[in-house]
Amino acid sequence: MNSITFKNIPFYIGIDTHLKNWSVTIRSNNLELKTFSMNPSAEQLYKYLTTNYPDGTFYLAYEAGFSGFWPCRKLNDLGLNCIVVNPADIPTSDKEKTNKSDKLDSRKIARELENGSLKPIYIPSVDKEQLRSLMRLRFRLVQNQTRTKNRIKGLLYNYGISIPKEFTSNSRWSGYFINWLNSIELHSSAGTYTLKNLVVQLQQIREHHKTVLRQLR
Numbered sequence: 222m223n224s225i226t227f228k229n230i231p232f233y234i235g236i237d238t239h240l241k242n243w244s245v246t247i248r249s250n251n252l253e254l255k256t257f258s259m260n261p262s263a264e265q266l267y268k269y270l271t272t273n274y275p276d277g278t279f280y281l282a283y284e285a286g287f288s289g290f291w292p293c294r295k296l297n298d299l300g301l302n303c304i305v306v307n308p309a310d311i312p313t314s315d316k317e318k319t320n321k322s323d324k325l326d327s328r329k330i331a332r333e334l335e336n337g338s339l340k341p342i343y344i345p346s347v348d349k350e351q352l353r354s355l356m357r358l359r360f361r362l363v364q365n366q367t368r369t370k371n372r373i374k375g376l377l378y379n380y381g382i383s384i385p386k387e388f389t390s391n392s393r394w395s396g397y398f399i400n401w402l403n404s405i406e407l408h409s410s411a412g413t414y415t416l417k418n419l420v421v422q423l424q425q426i427r428e429h430h431k432t433v434l435r436q437l438r
Contacts, residue, residue, distance in 0.1 A: 227277035232270070234281040235330030237323045238288040244323035246331040249277075253331070256324050261288075263295035270301070282334045282341075284308040284326070290344050304341035306330070312338055355436055362430045369423045370394065373402065376416055380407060399424065 230249060237244040238261065246256040259265060270279050281296055281303040296303040312333055317325055333339050388398045402420050407413045
């Protein structure tokens with residue numbers, strides 16, 4: 222008895238990725254074969270496709286966003302053909318814009334993948350992607366440092382405490398300025414604790430920022 226084979230038959234799979242599940246639509250020959258929900262696992266999807274459509278040629282796509290690039294890398298490593306696309310570049314009908322759902326999104330991706338209208342975005346190497354993560358961390362630390370400085374200055378202003386002129390000529394907060402902040406005693410212990418806690422937060426952020434800079438060099 223001859224086993225069923227789908228050799229040289231292309232299948233187009235649209236995936237709507239989420240943390241707890243993937244919505245998957247499979248199309249071939251301009252027909253939707255199946256739409257289903259599954260665990261977010263490249264291995265399980267590979268097993269499903271190769272078991273139900275043996276020897277088929279599989280093309281997959283999902284939108285760039287929350288899931289990052291690991292599903293694409295994993296699916297390609299398994300021998301499938303996966304791309305990541307910009308959500309804004311996917312042709313979408315008015316109905317699809319107003320009636321969004323995971324199933325509709327996966328159907329739309331599969332349909333446009335089969336139509337040949339999807340263009341893949343650039344996928345960086347793992348090293349480059351992780352370097353970007355480190356650079357984003359540095360950016361957030363700089364933002365947190367600025368916010369904490371503004372909170373300290375706002376607290377001083379609220380209690381009528383002026384910053385000495387020798388500390389206002391330079392935007393960089395020196396060790397002398399930090400020592401001056403730590404020497405301030407406000408009217409109540411609650412106020413003093415708040416100020417000192419903000420200074421501690423600032424020092425911790427600065428130390429964290431230094432370690433990140435060392436990693437970037």
